[in-house]
Amino acid sequence: MTAAAQCTVHRVPDRRGTHTAALPLPPCGGGTEFGVWEEGAGGFVYTAxxxxxxxxxxxDLFAEDPEAELSVKAICRDHAEQPADSCEDCYGDADNSP
Structure with a gap:
């Protein structure tokens, strides 16, 4: 990461530093919301x-708890409590279809 690294859409400076590899980011844009998913909490603990x-x-969460299992995920547009790429309501098994 260089000192000038930032979101190309929102111009937010990237402060991940040594956590860059552990916290890959999905691309911004298109009105998508993003969240910090914490496995221990079983859901999103922050959205932006x-x-x-x-x-x-x-x-900042890693600074408080270096063992936390965190990831940044796009949030499902229809089910805000679910990650977009694995939304149980959108991608549930075929038996749950109407």
Whole structure:
């Protein structure tokens, strides 16, 4: 990461530093919201309209708990409590279809 690294959409400076590899970011844009997913909490513990902002917040959580299992994920547009790429309501098994 260079000192000038930032979100190209929101111009939020990227402060992930040594956590960059552990916290890859999905691309910003298109009105998508992003969140910090914490496995121990079983859900999103922070949301933002910028993935870089969410990544920066996750770094602060790592400072409090270096063992936390965190990731930055896009949030499902229809089910705000679920990650977009694995939303149980959108991608549930076919038996749950109407």
């Amino acid at each position: 309209d910028c993935a870089t902002d969410a990544g920066n917040w996750a770094v």
